[in-house]
Amino acid sequence: MILSITDNLKKVRESVAKAAVRSGRxxxxxxxxxxxxxxxxxxxxxAYDLGIKTFxxxxxxxxxxxxxxxxxxxxxxxxxxxxxxxxxxxxxxFSVIQSIDSIKLVTKLELDSAExxxxxxxxxxxxxAGEETKFGIPQEEFYGLCDYLLERCPHLNxxxxxxxxxxxxxxEKVRPYFVSLRKYFxxxxxxxxxxxxxxxxxxxxDYEVAIEEGATIVRIGTAIFGDRNH
Ligand SMILES: *Cc1c(COP(=O)(O)O)cnc(C)c1O
Numbered sequence: 001m002i003l004s005i006t007d008n009l010k011k012v013r014e015s016v017a018k019a020a021v022r023s024g025r026x027x028x029x030x031x032x033x034x035x036x037x038x039x040x041x042x043x044x045x046x047a048y049d050l051g052i053k054t055f056x057x058x059x060x061x062x063x064x065x066x067x068x069x070x071x072x073x074x075x076x077x078x079x080x081x082x083x084x085x086x087x088x089x090x091x092x093x094f095s096v097i098q099s100i101d102s103i104k105l106v107t108k109l110e111l112d113s114a115e116x117x118x119x120x121x122x123x124x125x126x127x128x129a130g131e132e133t134k135f136g137i138p139q140e141e142f143y144g145l146c147d148y149l150l151e152r153c154p155h156l157n158x159x160x161x162x163x164x165x166x167x168x169x170x171x172e173k174v175r176p177y178f179v180s181l182r183k184y185f186x187x188x189x190x191x192x193x194x195x196x197x198x199x200x201x202x203x204x205x206d207y208e209v210a211i212e213e214g215a216t217i218v219r220i221g222t223a224i225f226g227d228r229n230h
Pocket of ligand 1: 035037058079080164203204205219220221222223
């Protein structure tokens with residue numbers, strides 16, 4: 001099948017709107033973040049011309065090579081695991097880091113952001129499945145990380161939570177993970193005077209379920225850009 005980013009994006013926008021209506025929400029309250037990892041800058045430019053202004057990458061080096069070639073008003077999100085030796089490059093290139101998963105990481109990222117005199121929006125990635133292959137902070141360490149971020153990291157602005165559940169072909173099996181992330185979100189907003197507003201959950205396969213459970217950000221790669229194995 002021939003790739004048409006135009007057709008794909010049209011379908012995604014329609015499905016987002018339908019899922020929003022189904023759950024009594026406004027489609028404007030759900031942000032489509034186009035995950036462009038492995039794809040060429042020509043694809044990104046095409047989606048940009050169709051009105052997508054927020055893109056995500058999962059590797060710092062790949063993103064740092066692509067970002068300077070693209071329009072400067074794009075908002076770049078990092079969604080992949082961030083190693084402490086890459087925090088400086090990450091702080092230089094991204095305005096939002098969704099994959100915050102340890103105190104060690106935010107300590108380093110805070111120092112680099114301070115040095116760049118830059119404030120970065122961050123989301124905490126929660127490990128809800130406890131799988132060895134997945135990243136994210138273990139649930140029992142979540143509030144420790146929240147306290148640390150709020151008290152010790154003036155250059156990091158906590159705006160929300162993210163999760164990357166295991167893959168299921170039956171998307172109903174993913175729903176409990178989204179419900180669980182939503183619970184942490186509500187609990188956070190009850191516990192702290194600082195409020196968060198973003199729930200980043202749902203990918204190509206399951207974003208409609210995620211929207212039904214309250215997602216404000218959906219991270220969509222394949223459904224917009226096609227398969228990643230060019
Ligand atoms: C690749 C990736 C996505 C997008 O996945 P698709 O299934 O292609 O939509 C979303 N989130 C993260 C963290 C990813 O690494």
